[in-house]
Each structure stands twice: as C-alpha cells, then as structure tokens.
Amino acid sequence: MKNVLNNIFKGFCSFQVSIVLMIIYASACGVATFVENDYGTPSARALIYDTQWFDLLHFLIILNLIGLMVLSRALQRKKYASLLFHASFVVIFVGAAITRYYGFEGVMHIREGESVNTMKSQEEFLTILAKVDDKVYRAFFPTTITPLVQESFDHSLPFMDGSLNVKFVDYLPAKDKMSFDFLKVEVSYKDNVETIEVPKDGGNGNLVRFELGEHKFALEWGARIITLPFAIRLDDFILDRYAGSMSPSSYESEVVVIDDANNIEEPHRIYMNNVLDYGGFRFFQSSYDQDELGTILSVNRDPGKIPTYIGYAMLTIGLLWAFFAKNGRFYKLGRYLKAQNLAIAALFIASISSTPIYANEQEKIDMHGGKSVEIPKADEITNEEMPEITSENVLDLIKNLKEKSKDHANSFGELLIQDFGGRIKPLDTMAMEYMHKMTKKNEFLGLSNMQLFLGMMTYPNEFKKVKMISISSPKLKQVIGVDESEKYIAFDDAFVNGQYKLINYLEEANRKKPSMRDKFDKDVIAVDERINVAFLIYTAQSLRIIPDFNKESTTWYAPTEAMATFKQEDRDHLHKLFQAYFASFNQGLVEDNWENATLALSAFKQIQAQFGGELLPEAKRVQLEIFLNHYNIFDNLTLFYILAGVILFIVVLIQILRDKNVVILPSKLIHLFILLLVIIHTIGLGVRWYVGEHAPWSNAYESMIYVAWASGIAGVVFFRKSYLALAASSFLAGICLFVAHLGFMDPQIGNLVPVLKSYWLNIHVSIITASYGFLGLCFILGAISLLLFIFRGKNPQIDKTLLTIHTINEMSMILGLAMLTVGNFLGGVWANESWGRYWGWDPKETWALISIVVYAIVLHVRFLPKGDNPFVFAALSVIAFYSILMTYFGVNYYLSGLHSYAAGDPLPIPTFLYYFVAGTILLIILAGRKRDLLPPKL
Incomplete structure (x- = not known):
C-alpha cells in the first residue's frame, strides 16, 4: 500500500502533470477573457474565475509544485534561488486564497x-x-x-x-x-x-x-x-x-x-x-x-495582501538570485557560451480666412494690459493693383506656396497652439498630425505640412476644390460620386447643395458596435474625421493660439472664439492683427516679401509670452519637438535596422553553409553600425521623454518603439559576439518600428490619463515591455534555428551554430520570462496602489499571465521524454510568441478592460496573420525532418 501511494505521489508530482495542468490553466484563462468581452465580467467569473473547479485547478498546480520541490531535493542540492522562486508561488497562492474567500469589494x-x-x-x-x-x-x-x-x-x-x-x-x-x-x-x-x-x-x-x-x-x-x-x-x-x-x-x-x-x-x-x-x-x-x-x-x-506581497518579494529576489547562482541553469548556459568564445555582457535596462489685402506700413496697437505690439498697417487696395489668387490659378497658388513660403512656414510652425486635449505644442506638430490624418502622407503636393496648413487656412475656397482627403472604399467613392480610381477626394466633393453626402451613412455606422462595422462603415467614419479636420483648418477653429487676456482660465482661443469671448477693445485689436497677418501672407506669396508677415507673427508670439503664463513650454522643448517632427527618427531607423540585420544574417549564413569561419571584418563593421543605430534610437527616446514630459511607453506606439529599442539593446549589449543573435535583434527592432508606423497606431505625443501619472509607469511598463523585446528575439532565433534544421546535412558547422543559437535562445527566454513575470506582479502592486486591488482578471493582466504560463511550459519541456531537443525548443519558441502578440495587440484591439487607454476601436484580424500562421506550420514541418540533434552538454 505504501508503495502504491508512493507511486501515485511520484506520478502526480511529475513534469508531465505540471505541463498538462498549466495548459488547462492557460486555456481556461484565455477562454474567460473572451467570455468577459462578449458576455460581461459577471459571466466570466460565474463560468470560470469564481468556480470551484478553477479553485481546484489552482490547488492541484500548487500541490504539484510542492511535490516537485520535494522530489527535486532542491534544498539538499543547495539550489536556494530556484527553491525561493518556486516557493513564492505557494505563498502567493495562499494570499490569493485568503483574498478569494475572506476579502470583498x-x-x-x-x-x-x-x-x-x-x-x-x-x-x-x-x-x-x-x-x-x-x-x-x-x-x-x-x-x-x-x-x-x-x-x-x-x-x-x-x-x-x-x-x-x-x-x-x-x-x-x-x-x-x-x-x-x-x-x-x-x-x-x-x-x-x-x-x-x-x-x-x-x-x-x-x-x-x-x-x-x-x-x-x-x-x-x-x-x-x-x-x-x-x-x-x-x-x-x-x-x-x-x-x-x-x-x-x-x-x-x-x-x-x-x-x-x-x-x-x-x-x-x-x-x-x-x-x-x-x-x-x-x-x-x-x-x-x-x-x-x-x-x-x-x-x-483584503486580508490576503500581506502574504501576497511577501510572495511577490520572494519571487523577485529568487529570480535575481537565479541569474548569479553557479548551480543555476542560466549560469550553466553562460558558461557553455564562454566555452564557445562568446562573451556575455551585463544587460543595460534604461530603467480665419479674409479677402487678400496689402500691408505697406507699420503701426502699434495696445493690447490688454497696456503693452504695445508692433504689426503691419493694412490698407485695402483693388484687385487691379494686386491680383487675387482664385480657383482658376490654384496651380500657381500651390507653386508660389512651394517656392516662396518655406522659410516663413517654418517660422510659423514655432508658434505655440493648444490642442483640444489641452496640450501646448508647436503649430508644426498640429500641422503634421492634421495633414497626415487627411492625406495619409508626410508631404502632399510637394508642400510641407506647415505650408499646406497655411495655404488651406488662408485660401480655403481654393483648397476646398483640391483632392487631398484620402479615401479607399470603392462603395464610398460611388456614394460621393467620384471615379473608383481616385485615391483622394476634395472637400467640396462631400457636399451637394449644402447637404453633407455622408450624414445618413455616418449615423448608421455610429449606431453599430465597433466589432460589427465593416470596411465601408469604418471608411465612412475615417473620411468623416478627415473632412472635419479640414473644416477646422478652413475655418481657423483649430488655430487656438490666443491665451486668455484676463488669465482667468487656461483655455486658449481660436480667432472666432476670441471674438466671441473677449471684450470689445481686445476684439478690435485682435481683428487688426489677424487682418494684418493674412494680408501680409498674401503679400509674401505675390511679392516674395515676408517682412510684414514676420512682424505680425512676432506680435502673436509676444501675446503668447505676455498672457501664456506658466503654460508655455521651454523654448528648447519646442525646438526639440519640431526636430522630432521633421527628422522622424524612429521611422527613419526602420530600414537601416532591417537591412543591417538581413545583411549580417546573409554573411553569417553563407559562411556557415561554406563550412568556414565567419568573416570578422564585415561582421564587426555591421555590429558597429547597429550599435550606432541603437545609440540614435536611445537619443530619440530620451528626446521624446523630455518633450512629452513622461516616459515614452504610455501608449501603443510608444511601447512599440520601446520594444524595438529593447531588441536592439539585447543584441548589441547582451549577445554582441553572436552575430546571428545580433542580426536577429536588429531585424526584430526594424520590424517593430515598421509595425509602429503602419498607421493604426497614433504617434502623436499626448497627455497622460490620470491613472498613468505614477512612478509605477516607469517601473512596471518599462520592465514588462522590455521583456517583449527579449521574447521577440526568441521568436527570431527560433525561426533561424528551424531554417538551419532544414539545411542540416554533413556540415558540422551548422550543428555547432544550432547549439549556439539554442543556448542564446534559452538564455534570452529566461531573461524575457523573468522580466515578464516580475513586471506583471509589479503591475499588481501598481494596481493595488491605484485601483485598490492587485489582481482583478483584467484581460491585459490575464493574457500577460497566460504568456508567463506558456513560456514556463517551453522552458520546462526539456524535462519531458524527448523534450530536451533544440528542434523542440526552437519550434515552441516560435509558437509561444503568438501569446505575446495576443497580449500586446489582441487584448488592446479586440478585448475591453482597464488597459483600454492604450488602444482604439477593434480592428479586423489582418489577412497576413493567416499566412503568417500557415508559414510557421510549414517551417516547423520542414525542419522536423532533421530534428535529431542532441542538446548542448552543460
């Protein structure tokens, strides 16, 4: 009987049972997030989270873990770090159980x-x-x-x-x-x-x-x-x-x-x-x-908070300790790489439109408060004396704008404006955002964003006839009445006899749930938004450049708002100033004389300096924001990252297939080039941090460029002597930047929602987002390994390279999983400080937990029969990354939750993803034919 019980104990406390339990657990959590999204949180709790069988599943996992710790004799073998880390889950479970049964909200x-x-x-x-x-x-x-x-x-x-x-x-x-x-x-x-x-x-x-x-x-x-x-x-x-x-x-x-x-x-x-x-x-x-x-x-x-926090502390200490324990897995992997002459470095973690008139003299006006500003003196003249630019010569208008207004437009872009979210920023930024939203391009008609903005605002009747509003849906083109080959429509195309052609379609689209909208509905909403943006420019309602003269509010006003709000004397002065500016702008285009326009622009800047108060950002911050707008550091780095990664990969792959040592000089030069890219990337993040006045990982776009940075850092710092790993990290950084600039992410710098105003933003988000970079590197390394398995033959260099990549892949996964785990539980601490509870089964945190479980399975598969195999690990490291994609993209765009500040309306599943999955399956099948490779001897 004793032997039977002993066998039952050993059978239950096995890694086979552990992995089965973890698969069931991850699957249940994943299903619950979709149930919650479709049927509400009470349904998810009633069906899964608050059920007895789910509590039993937790209990079985903990029993299995305790049994494994006993059978492994970790204490006798002095594996204190591993014991402390795994024991932390037992303590966390105890705290969670106390909260579950004795706490309430x-x-x-x-x-x-x-x-x-x-x-x-x-x-x-x-x-x-x-x-x-x-x-x-x-x-x-x-x-x-x-x-x-x-x-x-x-x-x-x-x-x-x-x-x-x-x-x-x-x-x-x-x-x-x-x-x-x-x-x-x-x-x-x-x-x-x-x-x-x-x-x-x-x-x-x-x-x-x-x-x-x-x-x-x-x-x-x-x-x-x-x-x-x-x-x-x-x-x-x-x-x-x-x-x-x-x-x-x-x-x-x-x-x-x-x-x-x-x-x-x-x-x-x-x-x-x-x-x-x-x-x-x-x-x-x-x-x-x-x-x-x-x-x-x-x-x-929550009476379970103290044991839970103790468990969090044990988990963090245990993980950090495991990196330095000489009998630990990470240390042994590092020692193997050293034997392969690959040096391991420490990881660096950072932690109003008017008729054209002419100005030929100057005058001073006394603004509110008695301070005088100098502006051009405007006197009306006839069209015979100065030609008016009309729709018949709109091409000449665009040509003049292109050839004569560049310098003035750049100066006007330095003028400060308050957006509708309350942020004070240079007008250059708003022009970039609005023009890109309307045209889906960084430049249009050969004009810069500021030139086009000023042209639209000064000559609205002409530009309303210019096709510049992006459109894609053929059905919507039929509704508006333009040829299906057109990629753009004009503002006037959307109206007939003063009636808006899209009004009925827009109301119908807005009545639908976001998930039920088809491409036509979404294009109607998108085109309507672009038309509204154009309207704000044509009517100068977006030009919120005038502070409150009485300093009674922090609201800045557009010309029409100021005229309706300020007292008569101030309205008269502002009217003169705007008249003078638009007249001077017209003069600049006709005569290429911008002296008066510059003088009027200086008057606007004096008004902002006098009445803007503490809202005005530092001049250096304004200049750096304009620098970011024009040089677009992260977008420009994309191609260089990808090319460097691909070229380095080809160089190394050729040498491997030729069974020769890697050419050192080209590889070192490419390494230095990638290092330069990472340095520029780091500077760009620092500048964005300074300009935005918060850490640059508060939304989807910022976190994506941060993941790219983490990928680059992983290559040039941590795996700098492994050229395949370096190539993979550079390629991944480029792909991340490419995705960040596809168009469904908003790159503009915005204000933080209240919950993100915390030092925890820097700690939790930086750690957990950086983990995506390391786990993304595992995906690339896994894919490279599968490719090499396909080419396996009698070439011993390929097998040697495979073992090296396998080792780097496992080390990167250990790092990534450690950061993901610590980051997720630190997020629990942040949630407790912000929302009053450390775990609430929010879809984002739940899918982060699922990813932790998935990668824990991958790292423990080696304990299964035939599981300690480089092919198995490579295939699983590729498959596991889909959980990260779901955690990062899927939750933000397909599920609802407290983390919705990082997302937008739900998007359709992209078609390329199906091909991506099919390609993954095909790659694994082809590589599996030559999977018989023994793991490295540590």
Whole structure:
C-alpha cells in the first residue's frame, strides 16, 4: 500500500502533470477573457474565475509544485534561488486564497457635505425582507445569475412558526439598454405561493412588495448594502483638467474619516495612485458625478495582501538570485557560451480666412494690459493693383506656396497652439498630425505640412476644390460620386447643395458596435474625421493660439472664439492683427516679401509670452519637438535596422553553409553600425521623454518603439559576439518600428490619463515591455534555428551554430520570462496602489499571465521524454510568441478592460496573420525532418 501511494505521489508530482495542468490553466484563462468581452465580467467569473473547479485547478498546480520541490531535493542540492522562486508561488497562492474567500469589494458614493457609512457590495444578492409587528426582518444570499450562467437555487428560511421558501424560476434578460434584467422567483409560506419578478436594482432601495397570507414581504435583487464601523465625510471633490480641455488631468476627494467608537476624526486626500487605508478597508478614487459634486470610491477589504506581497518579494529576489547562482541553469548556459568564445555582457535596462489685402506700413496697437505690439498697417487696395489668387490659378497658388513660403512656414510652425486635449505644442506638430490624418502622407503636393496648413487656412475656397482627403472604399467613392480610381477626394466633393453626402451613412455606422462595422462603415467614419479636420483648418477653429487676456482660465482661443469671448477693445485689436497677418501672407506669396508677415507673427508670439503664463513650454522643448517632427527618427531607423540585420544574417549564413569561419571584418563593421543605430534610437527616446514630459511607453506606439529599442539593446549589449543573435535583434527592432508606423497606431505625443501619472509607469511598463523585446528575439532565433534544421546535412558547422543559437535562445527566454513575470506582479502592486486591488482578471493582466504560463511550459519541456531537443525548443519558441502578440495587440484591439487607454476601436484580424500562421506550420514541418540533434552538454 505504501508503495502504491508512493507511486501515485511520484506520478502526480511529475513534469508531465505540471505541463498538462498549466495548459488547462492557460486555456481556461484565455477562454474567460473572451467570455468577459462578449458576455460581461459577471459571466466570466460565474463560468470560470469564481468556480470551484478553477479553485481546484489552482490547488492541484500548487500541490504539484510542492511535490516537485520535494522530489527535486532542491534544498539538499543547495539550489536556494530556484527553491525561493518556486516557493513564492505557494505563498502567493495562499494570499490569493485568503483574498478569494475572506476579502470583498464594493462601492461607496458620497456627495459633498454628506457623511456615509455604507457601501454597496460588488457581489449580487437576493434580499428578503419581512415585516412583523412593525419590525423588519432581513435575510439574504448570493446569486450567480448572468446572461451566460444561471445558477438555480431553492432556499428554505425559518420564519415565524414555519419556513419561507424561495426558489429560482427563470432569468429574464434586459431587452434593451433602457430596461432591467429580471429574476423570476417563487416564494411560498405555508399554503401561500407567489411568483415574483424582481428587477436588478443594484442596491438603490427599490423593493418589490407582496403579501403571503397576513404577512408582508419585499424582495430586492442586486448589490447588498454593507454598514461600516465608521463614516466618511466628503468635504470637497476636486477635478483638474488639462489646460483648455475637458480631459481630466487628475481628480481627488478631500474626506474626513469619522470613527465615533474611537473618538477619531481624521482628514485624508484620496486620488489616483493614492489610496486611503483605514480599519482594514481600502478606499480608492474610482469615478465621480457628472456635476462634479460627488465622488465614487471603490472599497476593498483584503486580508490576503500581506502574504501576497511577501510572495511577490520572494519571487523577485529568487529570480535575481537565479541569474548569479553557479548551480543555476542560466549560469550553466553562460558558461557553455564562454566555452564557445562568446562573451556575455551585463544587460543595460534604461530603467480665419479674409479677402487678400496689402500691408505697406507699420503701426502699434495696445493690447490688454497696456503693452504695445508692433504689426503691419493694412490698407485695402483693388484687385487691379494686386491680383487675387482664385480657383482658376490654384496651380500657381500651390507653386508660389512651394517656392516662396518655406522659410516663413517654418517660422510659423514655432508658434505655440493648444490642442483640444489641452496640450501646448508647436503649430508644426498640429500641422503634421492634421495633414497626415487627411492625406495619409508626410508631404502632399510637394508642400510641407506647415505650408499646406497655411495655404488651406488662408485660401480655403481654393483648397476646398483640391483632392487631398484620402479615401479607399470603392462603395464610398460611388456614394460621393467620384471615379473608383481616385485615391483622394476634395472637400467640396462631400457636399451637394449644402447637404453633407455622408450624414445618413455616418449615423448608421455610429449606431453599430465597433466589432460589427465593416470596411465601408469604418471608411465612412475615417473620411468623416478627415473632412472635419479640414473644416477646422478652413475655418481657423483649430488655430487656438490666443491665451486668455484676463488669465482667468487656461483655455486658449481660436480667432472666432476670441471674438466671441473677449471684450470689445481686445476684439478690435485682435481683428487688426489677424487682418494684418493674412494680408501680409498674401503679400509674401505675390511679392516674395515676408517682412510684414514676420512682424505680425512676432506680435502673436509676444501675446503668447505676455498672457501664456506658466503654460508655455521651454523654448528648447519646442525646438526639440519640431526636430522630432521633421527628422522622424524612429521611422527613419526602420530600414537601416532591417537591412543591417538581413545583411549580417546573409554573411553569417553563407559562411556557415561554406563550412568556414565567419568573416570578422564585415561582421564587426555591421555590429558597429547597429550599435550606432541603437545609440540614435536611445537619443530619440530620451528626446521624446523630455518633450512629452513622461516616459515614452504610455501608449501603443510608444511601447512599440520601446520594444524595438529593447531588441536592439539585447543584441548589441547582451549577445554582441553572436552575430546571428545580433542580426536577429536588429531585424526584430526594424520590424517593430515598421509595425509602429503602419498607421493604426497614433504617434502623436499626448497627455497622460490620470491613472498613468505614477512612478509605477516607469517601473512596471518599462520592465514588462522590455521583456517583449527579449521574447521577440526568441521568436527570431527560433525561426533561424528551424531554417538551419532544414539545411542540416554533413556540415558540422551548422550543428555547432544550432547549439549556439539554442543556448542564446534559452538564455534570452529566461531573461524575457523573468522580466515578464516580475513586471506583471509589479503591475499588481501598481494596481493595488491605484485601483485598490492587485489582481482583478483584467484581460491585459490575464493574457500577460497566460504568456508567463506558456513560456514556463517551453522552458520546462526539456524535462519531458524527448523534450530536451533544440528542434523542440526552437519550434515552441516560435509558437509561444503568438501569446505575446495576443497580449500586446489582441487584448488592446479586440478585448475591453482597464488597459483600454492604450488602444482604439477593434480592428479586423489582418489577412497576413493567416499566412503568417500557415508559414510557421510549414517551417516547423520542414525542419522536423532533421530534428535529431542532441542538446548542448552543460
């Protein structure tokens, strides 16, 4: 019997069982994210996250892990780092279990001046109330009722001299957004039976009353009201917006904790990334009322936080220790590479349009506050004295703009403007963003972005006839009435007799869910956006360059807004100034004399300096932003990265196939060239950080260029003596930059949403995003290995190279997985500081966890029979990268969640992805014919 139990123990505590359990776990988590997206979070929790079988799965994984640690005799073999790291998951599991069964979450709503000592539970309950002799008796029990899962119930509750029975009958989902879900139940007491339909109320106190015999009852379905042992009073809710916009910069609640039992009255401030801990409860800023007179606080009670944090600390220390432990896998792999004469270096982680008029003299006007600015004096003259540029000579207009306005346009681009998000930036940036959005090109008609912007704003009637708005859908071209071969339409093409041709199609597209929109719908929305951008330029509504003269607000105004807002004297002065500028601009095009235009431009800059106050960025920051606009560092690096990687790969591959040593000189020169690219890339990131005033990895575009940087760093610093690894890292960096500039990512620098205003942005995001670079390198190295397997024969150089790549691949994966794991759990700490809980099964964090599990499987497959094989590892390192693609792209663009600030509307699955998957399968099949290669002897 003892032997049987021993065999069962050893059989369960095996790597085969570990991998099976991890596959089941990752699959369940992946399915749950799609269930949550389609049916809501309650359905995902009811079907998977909160089920007993999922709890059992966690328990089995931990039991298996404990058994493996015992059987491996890690303590006796002095593998302390490995033991500490793996034991951390046991501690984290204990903390998570305590939270799961003993913690709870809810919401507290407080209006200014009110004190509240109750909260609504996150979990839903069916509450039964009975009234007997003016006394109210209350009972409740949790319900699991969602569109996907309806858990039936039949409860018997003692009441008076009998029992009150409550039985589930049916669930009636809401018919539309304006109606409620209903729960149909049967309530019986003695011989009295009543069927009641209870709406989901959410704890607002709307009861469904009924009678059974002589007794009065009521039912309520939704959140349960929980009374706290203390109260919180809201003294003031403060919402700060970005200057001149409606976008929140930060919001906070000034509250007072009132604990009468302990005679305590303490003031506190609750804001994003700064929570309130009191009495075992944690309060964090969640939302606010639309009138900005009330706050919504999320409430959390988590007795499992301390063991969980201890587990996080053990995990981080264990991983760091494992890199230096001489009996560890990473150290042995490094020693093998040294034996192959490959040096290993330390990793560096960074951590108004008007009729043309002529100006020939100068005058001074006194602006608000008494300060004079000098502008040209405008006097109207006839068209005979100065020719007016009309639609008949629009080609001459474009030619003049191209040949004569370049220097002035560059100077005008230095003028500051406030965008609709509140950010103060050079006009050059807005022109670049608007022109690229309209034309999908960096230059158009041979004009720079600023030249085209000024031309459109100064001569709107002419440019409205120019085909410059990008369009792609043939059906939409038919609707507008242009030839299907046209790639652009004119602004005027979208209107007929003053009616907008797209209005009905636009309304229909906007009514659809983003995931249900077809290409035509999306093109309608995109073209409408481009037309609106053009309209903002033609009417100068985008020209928000005038600060508030009274300095009473941080909003900057466009010409028409200023005329409607400022007092008469200031309006007159501004009118003169704008008249003078547009007249001077026309003079510059006709006479190539820009003196007066420059003088008017200087007046605008004086106004901004006088009234802009603290909103004005430093002149150096403005110049650097314009530098980024014009030199487009990251886009320009793309081709060089790819070419360097491909050329170096070809050089090395030729030498391998010829069974000769790699030519040192070309390889070293290419290495130095890639090093130069990485240095330029690093400088570009630093400049973007300085210009944007936050770490450059806060959105999809920035994180993509950061992944490219991490890939380049991995090659030139960590694997600098392995030319194949260097080629792979350079190629990957180029591909990442290529993807970043495909067009569905927004490259503009924007303001941070409140939750990202934290030092955790630098820590968590930098580490976890850099891990994508290392794991992407594993994908490239795996693909190279599979190619070499295809060419295997009698050439010993190929086998030697394969073993070297295999070793580098495994080391890179260990690094990438370590960074992904630490980054993910550090994100849990950030979430606890920001949202009041360290894990909430958000799709982004869940898919990061799935990726951790996937790569853990790949690294442990070598313990399986026939699993310790370079071909197996190479194939799995390629397949595993699809989990990273899902984590990085799929979640952002196909699933909803708290991380949605990094995404846009859902996109269709690109066609190339299907070919990519098919190519991967074909590559693995072809390489598998010659897979019999023994692993390196460590």
